Amino acid sequence: VKVKHATCESVSSPISITDTFSAMVMPSGGPFEVCAHEEFYLYLQLPTGGNLTWFYYENDKALTEVLNQQSSEVHTFKTGYYYAQVNKNACVFETDPKHVVVYPSDSVFVPNIFTPNGDIYNPVxxxxxxxxxxxxxxxxxxxxxxxxxxxxxxxxxxxxxSGIYFWTVQYPGCRNEPKTKRGTVHLFR
Structure with missing residues (x-):
């Protein structure tokens, strides 16, 4: 900047003002694989004086949703990418997105009665x-x-x-681990 007034001239050098802060979403690493029935949270240590907003997008960052504001953690409830934006002293910092894959719960239903008697109701x-x-x-x-x-x-x-029979079902769990359930079924003719 150069200022000139009558016989005085003042010259100043440009200055740069930076606020060096960063934020990292924890836990580190990823992608994270969780089952729908589990609670999995991402969290961030908020810098003093900063404002925080969490965001989510499935595949396309252009279709980002605002999740919540001013909470240091976010519940990851569906598959996609989660990131945070911190605003502090007119500076904005955006964290790297964390990819979270939420698998459906591994619930299996097994009835306790069936009637293979020739009609159309519960034959199997x-x-x-x-x-x-x-x-x-x-x-x-x-x-x-x-x-x-x-x-x-x-x-x-x-x-x-007709009578009571024992059953065993085996199936892959949410993370592909083997699961087994046992029970009884009443067969009525």
Missing amino acids: FQASGAVAEISLQIINRYGKTIFIGDGYKGWDGGDAA
Whole structure:
């Protein structure tokens, strides 16, 4: 800047004002894989005097959603990218996005009764759920395995008599770990 007034001349050098702050979303690393029934939070240590806003986008950053403001943590409830923006003293800092993959819960439903009696109601004993595959094993009251097959296709009862049968289903959990459930089913003819 140069200022001239009558016989005086003043020269000053340009100055640069910077606020050196940074913020990092924790935990570090990623991508993070979580199951829908688990609570997973990202958090950020907010610099003193800063304002914080969390953002989310699925694939395209142009379609970003504002999640919340002034909270040092955010609950990751769906698959996508999460990042924070910190405003402090007219400076803006944006964190690197954290990729979070939220897998559906591995719930499996197995009924306790079925009626393979020739009508259209409940003719097959079958499991259902939000998992890729379910294997089904049926055991009679004498401990003999009488059926092994696909839990989604189920068991039609074959020539088994009315009564109580034991079942075991095996399926991959949320993180592809093996899961097993056991129970009983009433077969009514």
